Amino acid sequence: MYEYKQYNCDDCDYIYHESLGDPDSGIAPGTLWQDIPDSWVCSECGAPKSEFSLMAPI
Secondary structure (H helix, E strand, O other), X not given: OOOOOEEEXXXXXXXXXXXXXXXXXXXXXXOOHHHOOOOOEOOOOOOEHHHEEEOOOO
8 A cells, every 4th residue: 555655845845645646726636746747836836846855754
C-alpha cells in the first residue's frame, strides 16, 4: 500500500498533501508529487514546484 507524502513550500510553509491534491489548481486528490506538472505553483504564494521540500514522515 502506498503511503502518501507531503511537501512543504520553502517560501510560505504551505503543505501539499498527495492524498488531498490541490483541487483549486486542478490537481486531483491522490495525485503524486512526480505527476504534478512542473508549471504548477504554490496555491498560497505562487512559488514554483522546485521550492518545495519533501517532509519527513510523522
